[in-house]
Amino acid sequence: MKIINWGIVGPGNIANTFAKAMQQSKRARLAAVASRSAERGQAFAKEYDIPAVYDNYQALAEDPKIDVIYIATPHSFHYPQAKLCLEAGKNVLLEKPSTINAKQIQILTELAKQQNVFFQEAIWSRFMPCLAKVKQKIADGVIGDIQYITSTIGFAFQHRDTNRLYDPKLGGGALLDLGLYPIALSQAILGEEPSVIQAMGNVSEKQVDETTIVNMQYPSGRYSQFTCSASGHCPNSMTIVGTDGNIVLPAMFWDTDQAQVFDLEGLVETIDFPHAVNGFEYQIEESMRCIDAGKHYSDLMTHDESIGIIKIMDQVRSQIGLQFCAEIEAI
Incomplete structure (x- = not known):
């Protein structure tokens, strides 16, 4: 059984939930964490026995030991961080919502295809x-x-x-x-x-x-x-x-x-259907199954569906007059 080495970007609350679910997996291994805060990164690594800690995301993306990266930062960071990891040839599980707008998620899905890597939006409900x-x-x-x-x-x-x-x-x-x-x-x-x-x-x-x-x-x-x-x-x-x-x-x-x-x-x-751990375990196992199969995404939550969700939210935002700053809307 091949062990899949995971890296985590952003050791916040949701990353803790993710790490707890991963501890129960027979084939997933938390191998690295990246955080802008060295203190938070070290504390997270200590709690989950993670061997490598990085204070910048580029270093994690370039770590040859890492098979897949879970991005658990706030929404506005998703697009640039996922783009960085995909360009480095890494498989990516990206916390929801995938991006701020539809143009961003469309670029990421195309990039994943070009790089021939797995790229998945982590809407945990869809995997339960x-x-x-x-x-x-x-x-x-x-x-x-x-x-x-x-x-x-x-x-x-x-x-x-x-x-x-x-x-x-x-x-x-x-x-x-x-x-x-x-x-x-x-x-x-x-x-x-x-x-x-x-x-x-x-x-x-x-x-x-x-x-x-x-x-x-x-x-x-x-x-x-x-x-x-x-x-x-x-x-x-x-x-x-x-x-x-x-x-x-x-x-x-x-x-x-x-x-x-x-x-x-x-x-x-x-x-x-009580969860074996906390509900995150399903998307973790499905991601690894898809990586083994050489798939770009899971059929349980396709790229087209992720794009469709953001397009709907773009329309809603337009109707209610919700516009974010140019910095986080940019591509």
Whole structure:
């Protein structure tokens, strides 16, 4: 069994979740970490027994021992850091959202093809077995024909002392960080992209969207509606409504480990898929499987789908008047 050596860019909170999941893998090895803060890099390396620590990203990208790099920095850094790693010929797993705008993700996907490397957006929900089970239930006709999907996702981040969602230089706001999930899951469930998008939202004086509401109509005549908020504490559930019942993904629906199936009379089944670790393990294993197979991306989350998600968010941003600074929008 070939061991896959991983490097991590950005040893923050989400990288800790990722590292904990990787510790349970039989073939993944955390071999290096890169951080602009030498202190944070050293502390992260000590906690997870990582042999190599770099204080610049170029050095990690050029490390011949590293097979794949996980990028876990804030949104605004994704494009330049992923581009750097891909140009160095590295496989890349890039934390969501892939980029700030569609032009950036299109460049990265083309670069991955040119370099003949694996490049994957890390929308963890798309790799979870519970989602596959839900899709199978729908295909089996358990809830009849889907009519619409509705969801909310949000937290009262303004009560926290500091938060990156209120920093426009980091690509902050509710849409890119939270709204991505209902878009990505609707895309997976319906198997198509919207033909009509209607959005409303309030852009704060800090130039981030605090609450955004989006309606999407699909070519099949089905709908998806969601609210994302960085200032309101939402129920955080998703309901897939059909002609003969519905399926509910309860609180924290993006952490897809349970689904409740209802028919016309009430609850008929609860599907439980507790994570072996914390939910990140699925995308880790799928990434390594794809690297072994010489694939550029996983069929569970394709490049076209990643581009489609960012295009939708570009349209929403245009409608609500959300524009980030030229520095992070640049290609």
